[in-house]
Amino acid sequence: MKILVIYTGGTIGMVRTAAGFAPSAGLVEAELQKLGAELEHGFALSLATLVPAIDSANASPLDWNRIADEIVAAYQTHDAFVVIHGTDTLAFTASALCFALEGLGKPVILTGAMVPLSEPGSDGSANLADALRAAQSSAPGVWVQFAGKLLHGARARKVHSSAFDAFTAGDAAVPPCRPAGRLQFHRYADASVSVLTVAPGGCTSVFEYAMGHCDGVILRCYGAGTAPDTPGLRAGLAAAKQRGIPVVAVSQSDGGGAAMGTYASGSFLVEAGVIDGGAMTVEAAYAKLTHVLGLAGPVDRRALVEVDLCGEFGSPRQVQGR
Numbered sequence: 311m312k313i314l315v316i317y318t319g320g321t322i323g324m325v326r327t328a329a330g331f332a333p334s335a336g337l338v339e340a341e342l343q344k345l346g347a348e349l350e351h352g353f354a355l356s357l358a359t360l361v362p363a364i365d366s367a368n369a370s371p372l373d374w375n376r377i378a379d380e381i382v383a384a385y386q387t388h389d390a391f392v393v394i395h396g397t398d399t400l401a402f403t404a405s406a407l408c409f410a411l412e413g414l415g416k417p418v419i420l421t422g423a424m425v426p427l428s429e430p431g432s433d434g435s436a437n438l439a440d441a442l443r444a445a446q447s448s449a450p451g452v453w454v455q456f457a458g459k460l461l462h463g464a465r466a467r468k469v470h471s472s473a474f475d476a477f478t479a480g481d482a483a484v485p486p487c488r489p490a491g492r493l494q495f496h497r498y499a500d501a502s503v504s505v506l507t508v509a510p511g512g513c514t515s516v517f518e519y520a521m522g523h524c525d526g527v528i529l530r531c532y533g534a535g536t537a538p539d540t541p542g543l544r545a546g547l548a549a550a551k552q553r554g555i556p557v558v559a560v561s562q563s564d565g566g567g568a569a570m571g572t573y574a575s576g577s578f579l580v581e582a583g584v585i586d587g588g589a590m591t592v593e594a595a596y597a598k599l600t601h602v603l604g605l606a607g608p609v610d611r612r613a614l615v616e617v618d619l620c621g622e623f624g625s626p627r628q629v630q631g632r
């Protein structure tokens with residue numbers, strides 16, 4: 311079995327500097343060599359390093375394209391892929407790869423670390439070893455391997471900023487891949503999507519600005535999909551409607567998701583054409599909206615956002631309950 315490891319950066323390969331942890335060359339390469347020799351294996355490793363290695367805080371959809379490009383280029387010659395990534399936006403990238411790689415028929419495993427390999431007690435070596443094992447045994451799709459858990463790529467979230475067990479994922483009805491006869495990479499375009507959170511009495515002119523300027527908006531509503539009915543949000547939604555840009559509602563609650571129409575107080579959102587993001591995570595909703603905005607030609611973007619492409623809406627119970 312041939313595994314391609316794609317190293318993008320992140321804490322795992324960082325060293326301590328006066329300004330804080332920063333990417334450094336060589337650490338991950340040395341660890342992979344060590345693991346390659348140590349692990350019981352019948353696999354051959356090759357390494358692609360994205361230069362420069364970055365803190366994933368600086369990742370953009372163009373970096374999602376760079377990772378997907380590596381996978382596509384090596385798809386015929388490799389059986390599985392491990393993507394080493396910073397944890398801050400790892401869940402965004404996992405979702406993004408799920409949507410972009412239609413017809414993915416091989417495992418893609420994302421992993422990283424909370425403590426650099428260069429520091430005592432690092433979780434990097436264990437996560438890397440687990441990811442290499444997962445690459446050999448997992449079903450096709452995009453998975454997150456972290457702290458001993460294999461998580462659905464379109465449902466994963468970073469839920470802790472310092473614990474080793476930093477990721478979780480809700481239920482999913484289907485594996486993290488979009489079935490198709492052959493691999494087709496949908497490249498991300500440079501869409502400007504913003505994520506806005508409603509809060510009691512919060513400044514609302516920001517809605518008007520974003521919905522008047524961005525290509526799409528993710529609206530983090532309360533609970534089942536309510537939001538404060540304010541002139542600012544109404545003006546924003548009117549601008550979005552007039553410009554024909556999608557606004558997708560997701561829930562600020564960790565479980566259950568949005569279910570627009572549950573409460574009369576949320577009806578103005580439905581009337582304004584806000585799309586129900588159901589149980590999608592904000593990461594999945596952001597990647598999905600960026601994906602559909604990047605598709606060329608006559609596409610029903612609303613219908614594509616509303617349909618479950620790769621398990622991002624969660625379990626069947628959650629989908630039916632919407």
Ligand code: ASP
Pocket residue numbers: 319320321322364365366367395396397398399422423424
């Ligand atoms: N800031 C780092 C990154 O996302 C955090 C990490 O990797 O854990 O690249």
